[in-house]
Amino acid sequence: MTDVLKNDRFLRALRREATDTTPVWVMRQAGRYLPEYRATRARAGSFMALAQNPELACEVTLQPLERFELDAAILFSDILTIPDAMGLGLSFATGEGPQFAHPVRTKADIEKLGVPDMESELRYVMDAVRVIRKELRGRVPLIGFSGSPWTLACYMVEGQGSRDFARLKAMCWSEPALAHRLLDTLAQSVAAYLIAQAAAGAQALMIFDTWGGLLGPAPFREFSLRYMAQVVDALKAHPASRELPVILFSKGAGQHLSRMADTGCTALGVDWTIDLTDARQAVEGRVALQGNLDPAILLADPEVIRREVRRVLDSYGNHPGHVFNLGHGITPEVNPEHVKVLVDEVHAYGRQLRG
Numbered sequence: 547m548t549d550v551l552k553n554d555r556f557l558r559a560l561r562r563e564a565t566d567t568t569p570v571w572v573m574r575q576a577g578r579y580l581p582e583y584r585a586t587r588a589r590a591g592s593f594m595a596l597a598q599n600p601e602l603a604c605e606v607t608l609q610p611l612e613r614f615e616l617d618a619a620i621l622f623s624d625i626l627t628i629p630d631a632m633g634l635g636l637s638f639a640t641g642e643g644p645q646f647a648h649p650v651r652t653k654a655d656i657e658k659l660g661v662p663d664m665e666s667e668l669r670y671v672m673d674a675v676r677v678i679r680k681e682l683r684g685r686v687p688l689i690g691f692s693g694s695p696w697t698l699a700c701y702m703v704e705g706q707g708s709r710d711f712a713r714l715k716a717m718c719w720s721e722p723a724l725a726h727r728l729l730d731t732l733a734q735s736v737a738a739y740l741i742a743q744a745a746a747g748a749q750a751l752m753i754f755d756t757w758g759g760l761l762g763p764a765p766f767r768e769f770s771l772r773y774m775a776q777v778v779d780a781l782k783a784h785p786a787s788r789e790l791p792v793i794l795f796s797k798g799a800g801q802h803l804s805r806m807a808d809t810g811c812t813a814l815g816v817d818w819t820i821d822l823t824d825a826r827q828a829v830e831g832r833v834a835l836q837g838n839l840d841p842a843i844l845l846a847d848p849e850v851i852r853r854e855v856r857r858v859l860d861s862y863g864n865h866p867g868h869v870f871n872l873g874h875g876i877t878p879e880v881n882p883e884h885v886k887v888l889v890d891e892v893h894a895y896g897r898q899l900r901g
């Protein structure tokens with residue numbers, strides 16, 4: 547695909563090159579806070595029916611770009627497509643979180659798991675990437691993504707969402723070899739999934755390690771970071787993904803940023819519990835940073851949003867390598883007008899800061 551990018555601010559910032567202003571996108575930017583998303587989802591019938599229809603997935607990917615001057619698009623899909631393709635049977639009951647019909651709990655369950663075939667079992671994801679790339683016509687880059695091996699394992703062993711994912715943690719302490727076997731299969735699957743998205747047209751890759759912060763420092767390195775590093779190595783070794791920027795995001799992992807940068811990734815996502823000034827110091831210019839406004843601030847009045855946006859931009863300062871984002875996904879209660887306030891303030895103040 548040779549279409550020329552009309553807006554490459556996001557990719558330039560990831561490479562820590564100079565930009566005219568700070569690029570911005572929003573985690574979960576296509577989602578339930580948008581009435582047009584809810585309408586398309588209702589037409590599709592269920593979340594999975596929406597995600598498995600490339601035309602509808604493309605439609606909802608583009609919806610936030612019609613409203614806001616975002617600098618990147620993110621594939622509309624979910625991190626739990628991999629375990630679904632492994633045969634766990636994913637469903638989303640309305641108003642509730644994900645559910646697996648067949649969680650993996652025993653040695654036999656885990657030994658049965660294989661790496662899914664990307665162009666058959668997960669073809670709908672690659673088709674969505676191809677359709678979205680075509681419809682974007684080079685407006686902004688397209689981000690492909692996956693869950694981290696650790697975060698996928700959390701849901702696969704628990705069978706659903708949880709506050710502490712104690713079942714997987716118990717496995718790590720009682721049967722570490724079994725947990726490692728599961729995480730290794732997942733690391734191979736995540737790498738193959740991201741390489742296939744790159745081959746289909748994704749222009750940057752992000753790994754969501756939503757639950758890495760549940761682990762203490764040594765277990766984080768052993769069960770979460772190690773497998774993200776394995777994925778980054780595989781991406782760097784494959785011609786389809788070698789040149790693509792890779793963003794790692796572990797929520798609640800501010801203390802691990804330096805070690806995460808050691809993986810050779812391009813950028814780190816940062817949540818709001820660490821100041822970007824401190825995060826920059828921790829990574830010593832080795833990676834770009836993406837973040838880190840508390841999503842709850844979008845529930846406040848526009849003048850508070852503008853002030854807090856400027857605070858985040860100031861905390862990074864006038865240096866290359868900042869992609870503005872929330873510190874976690876946007877929540878369904880947010881007024882879409884408030885997202886416009888955020889995006890416009892990032893660009894206006896970012897321009898001033900860099901001027």
Ligand code: CP3
Nearest residue numbers: 573574575576577593621622623624625643644754756875
């Ligand atoms: O960011 C985007 O706009 C792209 C799409 C995207 C979705 N999920 C769509 C979605 C992305 C990048 C994700 C990632 C994801 N999914 C993560 C990691 C990021 C994070 O937020 O921590 C996780 C942990 C999941 C698992 C998941 N999917 C949960 C727990 C839920 C239910 C709770 C919720 O937030 O709604 C989902 C469903 C889901 N995935 C929805 C969307 C828009 C809502 C489903 C609906 O429309 O009913």
